[in-house]
Amino acid sequence: MKLSPFFGTMLILLLASLHTIAAIPTLTKSAVPNWIRASQQKPVPPNLEDISEGYYFERIEYQVNLATQTRFFKNIKVLTENAGAENAGQIHLSFNPQYQTLVLHELYLLREGERIDRLKIGKFELMPYETELSRSIYNGSYAAYLLLEDLRKDDKIILSYSVKGANPVFAGKFFDTFYLQGFEPVGQVLVNYVVPKDRKLQFKGFLGAPAAQQQDLGSAISYYWDVTDESKADYEPNTPFWYATRQRVECSEFSKWSDVGKWASDVNPIPTLQSSGKLSRFADQLWQKSTGDSMTYAQLAADFVQNDIRYMGIEVGEYSHRANSPEKVFAQRYGDCKDKSVLLAALLKHKGILSELILAHSTEDYGRENYLPAPSAFNHMVLYFRIDGRGQYIDPTITNQGGPFRDRYFPFYGKVLPATAGAKLRDTEKIVAGNTRIEERFYLNKDGAATVDVVTIYTGPNADNIRSYFKQNAKNQIEKSYLNYYQKLYKQASKRAALTYEDDLANNIFRVREFYTVKQLTERDPSSNRLAVSAYATNLSSSIPEALESRLSPIALQYPLTLEHDVYLINPDDVDVPPMQENSFIDRESYYFGKNIKTDNDTLKISFRLGFHDSYVKANQVANYISDFGQKNEYFSAAVFLDDDGFITGSNTHDSTNYWSIFAFVGLLALFAVVAFRYYNSTAASSLIWLYEEPRHDSIGGWLALLAIGLFFSPIRVFFTAMLPFAFNAQVWSNLTAGNNGLPAFYMPVFLLEFAANTFIIFLSGYCCYLLMKKRDIFPQTVFFLMLFQLAAVVFDAIAANVLFNGQAEFQADPTEIVRSIIFAAIWTSYIFKSTRVKGTFVLKYGETLRPVNFHHDAPWDNETVAQETEIEKAEDQGKE
Known part of the structure; x- marks a missing residue:
């Protein structure tokens, strides 16, 4: 911690003590009030496996009497382990002496059926309990501290007390929130609101909270919950503040949001600057500096409030929600959000610029419309002003903002409420800036x-x-x-x-x-x-x-x-x-x-x-x-x-050849050749494609010539487009083995599979050329398999690229290539199945040589059939099949 902020905080606390010198807190003791509701149920023992602090709450009571402005608290703690005494034995009861008094009722232990009284006021220590100093806010709260002695496993600690009084800034209107669930198991929860019949209190439950039970007390009605469900809420970190994670109950005497807006405008009206005061003269100087331009003046005023009025709040008593006068804030050069907002609004009003004070919540940007209308729905104040018909929000607590004034960043606060009569919730804009x-x-x-x-x-x-x-x-x-x-x-x-x-x-x-x-x-x-x-x-x-x-x-x-x-x-x-x-x-x-x-x-x-x-x-x-x-x-x-020489891998292998891949290519070609000529070449044609029993053509003509040309150039195309620039490239293999380029884990096996597939296509295309020249009977079925294999390879490549690279465009297969492969395969497979030239050309079995053409050998051809076949073959020769 730096020394200057530390001593600065101490100085502020010392100055703030001047506000509370007349409100020295004291403790009193009395019996439990007679209006307190007694529970008719027994607590449910929780699962001890869920206890994490060495103790649990057997019962929690919270009861409120609106007529007497009294909040009653009672809890019973059960120590399940000796270690629980460290946490359960620390008692601190907070209150604000500006408008509240603390009254103790009970403090005793139950040990093996014996009651041991521990309520001794003299042992309590009273000291400031500032819960918001981290936000530079001093609120004047105090706490009564006590460290219980001699606690043992299985002890029960029973404590009850009341806090009397309410903040006068709310003009007698009541609102509240209470949770029926905790993140630790609780045996029983009793909540009770005693409401005079001439007052209307709205209630709303969240996350499945049960509705209140009611009892007529004559002059008042008791709204209460007596819950014995020991289930606890599961805590999940990084949950939005507005998201309901536990059952809770809200209540409010504000019937609608416009009532809250009117209350806020009554508490913080935009004042008129004192005509002869220092602040008024300062505003006139800003106006002269702006040469009478309203927008320039607004920027100068905003810069002053944001940067020269430091953020520090003395929120004692009603000043928790009421702003100090602009003159006071200007003189002391510090203030909280409402002080700074009212000061800026007053400066703008001094030169006829319209503005509104805006209630917001700094940490809850969603769900405001689901709350009951109440001042507690907000914890922040900002400003909205309008010049030349254009409105703009500004947060006076943000410092050192730069850029054009009209583009000054304003945080997304969700729904906000103007501090004006008849106000409605309005949306703020989500600005994607920065x-x-x-x-x-x-x-x-x-x-x-x-x-x-x-x-x-x-x-x-x-x-x-x-x-x-x-x-x-x-x-x-x-x-x-x-x-x-x-x-x-x-x-x-x-x-x-x-x-x-x-x-x-x-x-x-x-x-x-x-x-x-x-x-x-x-x-x-x-x-x-x-x-x-x-x-x-x-x-x-x-x-x-x-x-x-x-x-x-x-x-x-x-x-x-x-x-x-x-x-x-x-x-x-x-x-x-x-x-x-x-x-x-x-x-x-x-x-x-x-x-x-x-x-x-x-x-x-x-x-x-x-x-x-x-x-x-x-x-x-x-x-x-x-x-x-x-x-x-x-x-x-x-x-x-x-590389070992300090260069990024592949820098010295770019455009060089990987000879191991060439050896693998040649080896695979040799392997395919051995397998084909040893096990397949000598086999007879299957019945997949019906062939003539004797040759009817002694030359390769018609569309077969085009097929032959395609088979000849196909391995050349694959070699120069797939193998040479990729499969034989040393830099590609270097990247694969080194892991650069962020390649997916399965890219290597896919690359190897495609390497083998392309090698196989090159071999099979060459082998089909060999079978075509020999007019072998197995040529039609072999070239048919080649067509299907090529099509399957193209489809596989497209699917692999999409899976491995999440649809990245630069890694996708060319759609025209897929369409071309499908059309190519469809045309040539159809031709192979139907062409009479194919049926009459590739009829030689393994070991046979070409025999003279004989249309009538072992086939009952008639003159009409022969004539038809001759015409068809002539058409093929002319390329018109």
């Missing part, structure tokens, strides 16, 4: 070292935030934290030059530049023992909340968020990096992310992207989220392998 872009350039050295240059560019609200960070922290500390980040990733990283930054306030762009040296960037990959360089985008992966597969609730996201992280790995000596490419991108309803790898001369660029469209992931989309980010650390990182 971006953080990191560019890391690693200049690789042959010895494994690297120099690193980093530039981070912040825009929009991201620039606002980093600007405030730099103004509120020492540059040396910032520089040290930045260096620590890289030293965690690369142990031998050191600062090469001082950090620098540039603030373009007019365009709201903030740039930070860092310079490092890493003595040993490369590491040995344990699985392959090869040199590798790792690139990380931890700022992206750390922005993704964790979630278990069993999760049922929505996931809260940091909205708005747009992150870009580009890593440039630059080869030594300007040596080109071989072509590599990967592009994956997924866009969901509430988020998107992507990864891209490509090369540019001597540079390998790895780009990571992450952004959120909304502030949460819906419950029905959690399964996609878990699937997408189950391996987020692996996705937002990359390992690039290097």
